[in-house]
Structures are given as C-alpha cells and as structure tokens.
Amino acid sequence: MSERLAVGVLGARGRMGATVCAAVEAAPDLALVAALDAGDDRAPLRAADVVVDFTTPDAVLDNIRWCVEEGRHVVVGTTGFDDGRLATVRGWLGESPKVGVLVAPNFGVAAVLMMMFAARAARYFDSVEIVELHHPNKIDAPSGTARRTAELVAQARAAAGLAPGGPDATATALDGARGARVAGVPVHAVRLAGLVAHQEVLLGGSGETLTLRHDSYDRTSFMPGVLLAVRRVADRPGLTVGLEHLLDLDRTSDS
Numbered sequence: 001m002s003e004r005l006a007v008g009v010l011g012a013r014g015r016m017g018a019t020v021c022a023a024v025e026a027a028p029d030l031a032l033v034a035a036l037d038a039g040d041d042r043a044p045l046r047a048a049d050v051v052v053d054f055t056t057p058d059a060v061l062d063n064i065r066w067c068v069e070e071g072r073h074v075v076v077g078t079t080g081f082d083d084g085r086l087a088t089v090r091g092w093l094g095e096s097p098k099v100g101v102l103v104a105p106n107f108g109v110a111a112v113l114m115m116m117f118a119a120r121a122a123r124y125f126d127s128v129e130i131v132e133l134h135h136p137n138k139i140d141a142p143s144g145t146a147r148r149t150a151e152l153v154a155q156a157r158a159a160a161g162l163a164p165g166g167p168d169a170t171a172t173a174l175d176g177a178r179g180a181r182v183a184g185v186p187v188h189a190v191r192l193a194g195l196v197a198h199q200e201v202l203l204g205g206s207g208e209t210l211t212l213r214h215d216s217y218d219r220t221s222f223m224p225g226v227l228l229a230v231r232r233v234a235d236r237p238g239l240t241v242g243l244e245h246l247l248d249l250d251r252t253s254d255s
C-alpha cells in the first residue's frame with residue numbers, strides 16, 4: 001500500500017474537529033498525526049501534509065497564516081470569511097505559491113447542491129429569502145452557508161438584471177423582524193435545541209413558490225466532503241472557495 005497522507009486537525013476537541021479526527025482515523029489512506037485544540041503548541045502540525053481547521057472565526061486566520069508559512073496545505077471549515085479575509089489569505093499564498101488552501105462554508109454534499117440549485121433558480125423568481133436553522137451552541141449568525149448562498153443568489157440575480165431580494169412593502173418593523181441583509185438578500189437565523197444544521201431557500205413568483213431545503217442531522221454528513229478536500233487540496237495550489245469545485249457538477253451520468 002502506498003504511504004498514507006498525514007493529516008493534522010485544529011479544533012480537535014470541538015464538535016466538528018472530533019468528528020474529523022474519527023473520520024481520518026477510519027480512512028485507510030489517511031493518518032492522523034496531530035490533534036490540537038486551543039492553547040496547544042502547533043509544532044506537531046509540521047508532521048502533517050494537510051491541516052484541517054474547524055476552530056472559531058477569531059482563531060482561523062492566524063492558523064491559516066502559520067500553515068501557509070510552514071508549507072502545509074489547509075482545509076478550512078471554520079466560518080467567518082468575507083471578501084477581505086479571503087483576499088488576506090490570497091496575499092499569504094502569493095508568498096507560498098505551491099500551497100493549497102480550500103475554504104468551504106459547508107462540506108455537506110447535499111448542502112452544496114442546495115446552494116448551487118438556489119443560484120440556478122434565483123433568476124426565475126420575484127422574491128428570494130433564506131432561513132437557516134442551527135443548534136443553539138453556534139456562535140455566529142447568520143451561518144457561513146447562508147451568507148455564501150445569499151452571495152451566490154445575489155450574483156445570479158444581478159447577472160439577470162434583478163434586485164437581490166424581491167418586493168417588500170414593509171413600512172414599520174421591529175428590529176430584526178425582516179432578518180439581516182446579506183448582499184441584499186434577507187437572511188433569517190433560528191437557534192433551536194434539537195437541531196444540527198438546516199437551511200431553506202424560499203423562492204416566490206406569481207402564484208407559485210419553490211422551497212429548497214437541506215438538513216444535516218448528524219456531523220458525519222460533512223465527512224465525505226472534508227475527506228475529499230483533504231485528498232485533493234494539494235492538487236489545487238492557491239485558494240479554492242467552496243467544495244463545489246471538487247464535485248464535477250456539470251456531469252449528469254457516468255457515461
């Protein structure tokens with residue numbers, strides 16, 4: 001058997017990090033060489049070919065910079081990325097052009113499909129709004145997935161000459177009643193005991209609606225996407241944003 005790919009995990013004691021460690025340990029072609037959490041020395045990551053980061057929006061940039069400077073490829077699931085933060089990462093990669101960094105707001109294949117379908121559908125409807133629903137321990141709102149979906153929807157609508165959200169006659173409203181605007185698209189965040197990670201994209205036109213819904217019931221739903229990214233990130237020097245770039249989405253059959 002060929003040598004196994006060495007993987008390090010940052011945020012290893014967290015909900016996602018622990019699930020990633022278990023998935024890496026169960027994969028015959030991967031070896032878990034470092035499982036680190038807040039306060040740990042990063043030195044053991046030097047043994048890793050690829051580092052996976054599921055930490056916090058406050059911690060993630062510093063972790064990426066360290067990995068890029070050390071020549072480690074990075075797979076990032078942590079949220080909190082906007083254009084400015086992505087540009088910062090691109091700047092670091094300019095100094096280390098052989099390193100690959102893949103940032104994905106959601107590693108669930110079905111979640112990625114939901115986002116792609118939403119972007120495809122967006123130009124056919126008058127209105128679009130997004131509702132994301134998560135476990136109550138989540139520290140950021142709205143979710144990274146909802147933010148990215150809103151950006152993709154807004155881009156698709158702009159290309160079709162449409163306003164981002166849709167008609168809305170609201171003249172008076174309590175703060176937050178109409179959600180937050182992300183790229184002009186209304187986004188509503190629910191935090192509810194019992195949930196894991198869920199999202200609905202609501203599209204409305206004359207006399208009809210389309211609802212695209214994705215549900216992650218368990219964090220294992222993210223693992224095929226995380227492991228795919230771990231295996232492929234070294235082949236993609238520079239910055240990749242979104243798992244969709246690894247999914248060959250234009251192919252509709254095996255033939």
Ligand SMILES: NC(=O)C1=CN([C@@H]2O[C@H](COP(=O)(O)OP(=O)(O)OC[C@H]3O[C@@H](n4cnc5c(N)ncnc54)[C@H](OP(=O)(O)O)[C@@H]3O)[C@@H](O)[C@H]2O)C=CC1
Nearest residue numbers: 011013014015016037038054055059077078079105106107
């Ligand atoms: N892309 C995707 O598919 C998914 C992304 N996420 C995102 O992943 C992130 C983590 O989520 P989740 O696992 O639920 O969160 P958790 O709070 O369960 O885990 C985060 C872990 O990171 C640790 N940590 C904090 N700072 C550092 C640091 N500098 N170095 C190493 N470890 C650190 C935390 O330690 P301590 O508690 O001691 O601070 C904690 O153990 C969030 O941004 C979330 O939105 C979640 C699910 C799927």
Ligand SMILES: O=C(O)C1=N[C@H](C(=O)O)C[C@H](O)C1
Nearest residue numbers: 079105106138143144145197
């Ligand atoms: O914190 C979570 O749990 C999740 N975070 C990501 C996000 O903010 O989009 C991905 C998924 O929704 C789970």
